[in-house]
Amino acid sequence: MKHHYEAIIVGAGGAGLYAALEASKTAKTAVLSKLYPVRSHTGTAQGGIGAALGNVEEDRPEWHAFDTIKGGDYLTDQKAAQILVEEAVEAVYHLENLGLPFSRTSEGKIDQRRFGGHTRNFGEAPVRRSCYAADRTGHMILQTLYQQCIKNKVAFFDEFFVLDVLIDGKKCNGVVAMELATGEIHTFQSKAVLFATGGFGRIYRITSNAYASTGDAPAVLARAGVPMEDMEFFQFHPTGIYGMGILITEAVRGEGGVLLNRNGDRLMEEYAPALLDLAPRDLISRAIITEIKKGNGIRGDKKIDDYVYLDATRIGKEVIEKKLPDIAGFCRTYLGIDPAEKPIPVQPTAHYAMGGIPTDIMGRVLASGGGDIYEGLYAAGECACISVHGANRLGTNSLVDLIVYGRRAGAEMARFVKEADFGSMPASADEQARKKINALFTGKKGKSRGDIATRMQEIMMEKVGVFRTGEEMKRAITDIRRIREEFNDVRVEDTGKRFNTELLEVLELENLLDIAYLTAVAAKNRTETRGAHSRMDFPERDDKKWLKHSLIWLDGEKYKIGYRDVDISLYKPKARTY
Amino acid sequence: MKITLKIQRFNKEKDEKPYFQEFELEAEPTDRLLDALMSVVTNLDGSLGLRKSCAHGICGSDAMVINGIERLACKTLIKDVADDNNSAITVEPLRCMPVQKDLMVDQGRFFETYRAVKPFLINEEPADGKERIQTPEERSRFDDATKCILCAACYSSCPVIQEKNPAFIGPAAVVNAARFLFDSRDRGMEERLPVLNDENGVWPCENHFNCTRVCPRDIKVTKNINLTKREIKNYNVQQ
Ligand SMILES: Cc1cc2nc3c(=O)[nH]c(=O)nc-3n(C[C@H](O)[C@H](O)[C@H](O)COP(=O)(O)OP(=O)(O)OC[C@H]3O[C@@H](n4cnc5c(N)ncnc54)[C@H](O)[C@@H]3O)c2cc1C
Ligand code: SF4
Ligand code: FES
Numbered sequence: 001m002k003h004h005y006e007a008i009i010v011g012a013g014g015a016g017l018y019a020a021l022e023a024s025k026t027a028k029t030a031v032l033s034k035l036y037p038v039r040s041h042t043g044t045a046q047g048g049i050g051a052a053l054g055n056v057e058e059d060r061p062e063w064h065a066f067d068t069i070k071g072g073d074y075l076t077d078q079k080a081a082q083i084l085v086e087e088a089v090e091a092v093y094h095l096e097n098l099g100l101p102f103s104r105t106s107e108g109k110i111d112q113r114r115f116g117g118h119t120r121n122f123g124e125a126p127v128r129r130s131c132y133a134a135d136r137t138g139h140m141i142l143q144t145l146y147q148q149c150i151k152n153k154v155a156f157f158d159e160f161f162v163l164d165v166l167i168d169g170k171k172c173n174g175v176v177a178m179e180l181a182t183g184e185i186h187t188f189q190s191k192a193v194l195f196a197t198g199g200f201g202r203i204y205r206i207t208s209n210a211y212a213s214t215g216d217a218p219a220v221l222a223r224a225g226v227p228m229e230d231m232e233f234f235q236f237h238p239t240g241i242y243g244m245g246i247l248i249t250e251a252v253r254g255e256g257g258v259l260l261n262r263n264g265d266r267l268m269e270e271y272a273p274a275l276l277d278l279a280p281r282d283l284i285s286r287a288i289i290t291e292i293k294k295g296n297g298i299r300g301d302k303k304i305d306d307y308v309y310l311d312a313t314r315i316g317k318e319v320i321e322k323k324l325p326d327i328a329g330f331c332r333t334y335l336g337i338d339p340a341e342k343p344i345p346v347q348p349t350a351h352y353a354m355g356g357i358p359t360d361i362m363g364r365v366l367a368s369g370g371g372d373i374y375e376g377l378y379a380a381g382e383c384a385c386i387s388v389h390g391a392n393r394l395g396t397n398s399l400v401d402l403i404v405y406g407r408r409a410g411a412e413m414a415r416f417v418k419e420a421d422f423g424s425m426p427a428s429a430d431e432q433a434r435k436k437i438n439a440l441f442t443g444k445k446g447k448s449r450g451d452i453a454t455r456m457q458e459i460m461m462e463k464v465g466v467f468r469t470g471e472e473m474k475r476a477i478t479d480i481r482r483i484r485e486e487f488n489d490v491r492v493e494d495t496g497k498r499f500n501t502e503l504l505e506v507l508e509l510e511n512l513l514d515i516a517y518l519t520a521v522a523a524k525n526r527t528e529t530r531g532a533h534s535r536m537d538f539p540e541r542d543d544k545k546w547l548k549h550s551l552i553w554l555d556g557e558k559y560k561i562g563y564r565d566v567d568i569s570l571y572k573p574k575a576r577t578y
Numbered sequence: 579m580k581i582t583l584k585i586q587r588f589n590k591e592k593d594e595k596p597y598f599q600e601f602e603l604e605a606e607p608t609d610r611l612l613d614a615l616m617s618v619v620t621n622l623d624g625s626l627g628l629r630k631s632c633a634h635g636i637c638g639s640d641a642m643v644i645n646g647i648e649r650l651a652c653k654t655l656i657k658d659v660a661d662d663n664n665s666a667i668t669v670e671p672l673r674c675m676p677v678q679k680d681l682m683v684d685q686g687r688f689f690e691t692y693r694a695v696k697p698f699l700i701n702e703e704p705a706d707g708k709e710r711i712q713t714p715e716e717r718s719r720f721d722d723a724t725k726c727i728l729c730a731a732c733y734s735s736c737p738v739i740q741e742k743n744p745a746f747i748g749p750a751a752v753v754n755a756a757r758f759l760f761d762s763r764d765r766g767m768e769e770r771l772p773v774l775n776d777e778n779g780v781w782p783c784e785n786h787f788n789c790t791r792v793c794p795r796d797i798k799v800t801k802n803i804n805l806t807k808r809e810i811k812n813y814n815v816q817q
Contacts, residue, residue: 036685038728039629039637096709099699101717101724101761108711133724139636140724147698181678210631246634329796330634333653334608450620494625496591499679502624 002425003188005030005155006417008175009410010162010217011196012037014045014138014402015381017145019194019363022410024154027417032160032177032188034212034504037146041198041210042402045138046249046326047115048130049095049403050396051088055109056128061085063120064129066571068397071117071280072354072390073531073541074573075230075549075566080361082570084388084397084404091403092131100144102133103323113323114254117280117394123578126254126278130396135249135326141399160186161504162216164433165193165377166425167224170367172377173423176433180504183497185437187430191420192413194378195221195357196406202508203516204350204465205457208240208247212508217383218356219511222518226365226374227551227562229385230355231515231522232533235393236466238284240349241334242307247351248327248344250395253277255323257312259288260343261296267308272578279578282392282532285348289466298345304462309343316340348466352393354532355522356385358551358564363409369551369564376420380409387549390566391531440506446489449509455483456516464520469537473524480520481557484513514554521559522552543573581605581656583614584666585626589679596677599623600666607657611667612640615651615681627679635794638727641734642681643670648731648792672734674744688730691751694773699758700766716762723757723802725795726750732789732799738782746782747773749789749799756802759809767813775814780807 007023009016012033023029033040052059064085069076092110096102102110112128120127133140149156159180166173166187174189195217201209222228238259239248253259258277261267271287272279288308291297297306312320312327317340320328324339331339357379358366365377381402388401463476487510494502528542529535549564581603588596601622605614612630619626628651629639635653642651645659645668659667675683701710732749733739739746755774758764774780780803789799 035631035637035639036689039631039639041632041637043727044632044634044636090707093705093708097705099758099761099763101720102709104712104714104717106714108713108716110709134721136636136725139727143724144698150693151696151698210637211633212631244634326636333635333655334610448621449624453620492624496589496625498589498591499627499682500625501627501629501682502619505619505624 001184001186003030003186005188005190006192007413008032008188008190008193009196010175010193011198011381012156013040013042013196013198013381014141014145014399015406016194016196017149018403018406019196019380019410019413020154021145021148021152022407023413024152025414027414030155030157030188032157032162032175034159034161036158037156038142040142041213043139043142044210045141045399046135046247047251047254048113048132048137048396049092049141049399050115050118050129050394051092051131051400052085052129053089053092053110053112053131055105056112059120059127059129061089063122063127064088064118066122067118068388068394069390069571070123070576071394072392073576074390074547074568075387075530076390077387077567078570079567080386080388083361084400087404088400091400091407095141095144095403098144098148100133100140102131113251114278115395116250116253116278118396126275130251130254132251135251135324138399161507163220163436163507165220165224166429167374168423171375171423173425176430180499183500185430185433187425189422189425191417191422192376192378194363194380194409194413195383196379196381197383199353199382200512200515201350203456203460203512203519205461206240206245206347207350208237208245209350214508214511215383215515216508216511217379219514221357222514222554225553227358227368227553228355228518229358229551229564230387230549231518231552232526232550233354233391233531234350234519235281235352235354235532236285236348237281237351238288238348239310239346241330242345242347244334245349246330246334247349248310248346252310252312252324252327255319256315257310258314260309260311261291262298262300263296267291275578280392280394282534283578285466286534288348305347307345307347310346311343312339313341313343352398353382354385354387354389354391354393356383359384359386361386361408362412363405364412369562376416378409378413380406391533437503440492440503441495443491445491445493447486449490449506452483452487452490453509456480456513460516464523466534468523468533468535470524473520476520477524480513480517484517487513518552518554518559522550525561526550547573579605579607579662580664581614581660582664582666583618584668585680586670587680588677605656607655609656610652611644611654611656611659612651614656628681636727638729641672641729641731643672643734648672648735650729650794653794672730674734674736674739675730685730688733688748688750691747692728692754694747695751695755696766696770697754697758699761699764700769701763710763712762720757720760722797723753725797726753726757727795729794731792731794735788735792737786737788738784743778743782745778747779749803752780752803752806753797753799756806759806771810774806775810780810
């Protein structure tokens with residue numbers, strides 16, 4: 001079936017929905033999502049959305065900007081970060097006005113709490129900047145935005161899986177999608193397409209990310225010749241539930257929780273004497289792994305999958321039940337403990353992709369390091385790289401990013417489609433997608449996809465994780481190349497058309513493999529340590545050589561690497577200590 | 579431990595009617611039932627249809643009937659539903675909604691009832707560029723209802739919908755109306771009244787409390803329904 005819309009939005013998380021609200025004001029817009037919108041991963045965000053409202057103590061956007069830039073280890077594009085923090089304030093008020101039920105101060109204002117890396121007066125001490133709705137801020141954002149889409153009658157194509165993009169030269173003309181209910185292939189012709197498909201933590205074994213976080217847009221675009229930016233920077237959140245990866249929000253530490261090693265010592269005293277447990281995530285994840293390697297993990301066997309304790313008992317039962325009720329629930333359900341009474345066993349969990357589809361500050365996708373763009377192609381949210389998070393994102397800054405840059409991209413699309421024309425759409429537009437699916441149904445079944453997925457996740461976890469070395473990454477690349485080849489023999493056994501979830505999962509696995517490959521290659525390429533990219537063989541940050549974004553082009557087995565300048569117009573890079 | 583999953587299968591394309599299929603597999607007592615189901619999907623039978631995403635009880639994708647009771651598969655540990663004697667865990671799709679395939683049901687009507695109650699803040703007064711003031715007490719009045727993840731477990735468990743009146747808008751729709759009716763910033767009672775005060779609105783509820791028992795978010799669903807009934811009565815008296 002063929003459809004025509006001026007604007008297509010792929011993804012119904014925070015970024016996609018906000019863009020849809022904005023674009024649909026004037027443009028004929030449709031949202032395509034492989035999940036029901038309310039099932040999107042934005043709903044799991046817990047801790048809060050950062051904005052310098054100054055509701056409980058003095059705060060300023062420029063402090064927020066500085067923290068964001070320093071937190072990103074100076075790989076953050078500084079003007080983009082400035083826009084982020086300035087527009088954050090208005091964005092949070094706007095969300096409240098739309099109905100978002102923020103937690104309140106005693107005067108009835110939006111309440112704010114501490115979060116890692118957010119400080120007053122350029123690093124002096126932690127500041128209360130995170131606006132929150134208990135520990136389900138993302139749930140409330142997703143609900144509120146979806147409710148507004150209902151109110152404004154935005155058109156949705158639920159459970160449509162986008163598997164190809166139509167790019168002609170440097171112009172995007174639409175997408176190809178499969179409808180889960182029928183297996184039918186649809187082409188959507190459009191003047192502008194926004195990709196907002198979220199993260200890809202599923203390349204790792206231990207992750208806070210959903211089954212659906214499979215990097216579909218980055219993979220589809222990479223195969224279509226679009227470069228990916230800063231793929232080497234993947235954030236490990238220090239506190240995932242041991243063995244499961246389920247996130248325990250930083251807000252637990254914001255409210256007073258601390259990390260303890262097996263001797264009962266506050267381990268962060270050694271690694272970040274000023275900010276302690278509220279230091280940025282990259283630092284804390286490294287501190288935990290270092291402690292574990294020293295034998296100070298709880299088991300003490302120095303194995304990489306050992307864990308430490310997050311002690312929330314000192315927060316007190318009342319505050320936990322009021323401000324962190326879901327966290328308490330997770331602990332009860334999955335660990336059988338009450339966090340007010342017992343410490344929570346935690347380990348770093350793969351959490352957030354700083355890298356992704358390169359865009360400018362209007363959400364337009366970049367075609368090279370020189371600033372030229374694809375016409376009619378946009379990206380926002382976690383799958384995009386603007387770059388406001390640089391080499392390491394601060395907590396609460398992703399939700400801001402969704403709202404601020406989701407809105408900017410939506411508005412820019414609406415403006416653009418007014419003057420743009422539909423591109424040409426050959427009858428064979430969906431041919432590639434059909435061929436790909438047919439191939440998955442025909443021929444002899446070779447490898448098991450379960451086995452391939454597990455191996456990929458383990459290789460990435462062990463060799464392209466918190467600490468990295470050139471040697472290990474080289475092996476990871478070889479291994480991933482091999483399993484990408486094996487993937488060619490994977491077949492879908494369920495030959496049915498309706499609700500073929502197996503087909504979907506195989507297509508997602510293909511995307512993950514491409515993303516894992518790009519991540520490993522980009523990581524091996526960067527011979528320095530910066531933010532979340534920590535190399536044992538190159539332990540220092542090297543601004544002379546590496547103060548630049550990397551771009552990587554996928555070309556089947558091969559790849560090409562290029563670079564893009566970092567905007568450092570506001571703050572000169574300095575040593576990053578906390 | 580060894581477990582047996584007894585799963586209801588149905589694929590319109592080839593089956594005349596639903597049937598049960600058993601799968602034996604190894605699982606840890608602390609594994610989620612969702613982990614076990616995904617192990618079936620990836621290792622034993624890829625054609626088993628189910629929805630899932632977050633895997634920790636927040637997205638509402640995987641409500642199903644487990645040993646006869648509505649639960650989220652990702653919030654159910656094996657040890658909660660199996661004993662050591664390898665008794666089978668039965669897994670069926672939600673009730674009151676047409677089965678699409680295996681454990682997937684068509685939630686079309688469920689979402690229709692949600693949309694029908696106008697689940698968005700209704701307030702046209704200007705907000706002055708800052709937040710609308712709301713005290714913590716006012717905020718706490720509707721806190722419970724904000725937790726809903728639209729999983730449809732309550733809808734499936736409702737004896738009224740099951741046996742008497744399939745046109746009842748159901749517990750979740752009322753909870754989501756209550757979410758706004760009790761929000762001090764909302765002005766939407768009048769607009770929502772035609773749906774809520776309808777004979778298929780709040781009134782068919784008979785206080786069976788099944789919804790409250792199965793809600794994976796521990797929402798006091800029945801209480802929210804009763805509060806809404808009372809609010810409507812008060813409003814009608816005042817008019
Ligand atoms: C557990 C957890 C807690 C977090 N807490 C915080 C926090 O407190 N503060 C903060 O700032 N950040 C937090 N984050 C990060 C933040 O929540 C995410 O980065 C952000 O929500 C991503 O939003 P998104 O709109 O980009 O994508 P998502 O919300 O992931 O949505 C992606 C959308 O794309 C659709 N999609 C994907 N692929 C396809 C395809 N092929 N075809 C069609 N549709 C597709 C999906 O259906 C979905 O609708 C947290 C993240 C996690 C995992
Ligand atoms: S009220 Fe509870 S059971 Fe019903 S849809 Fe909401 S979360 Fe699910
Ligand atoms: S998978 Fe999200 S609620 Fe179970």
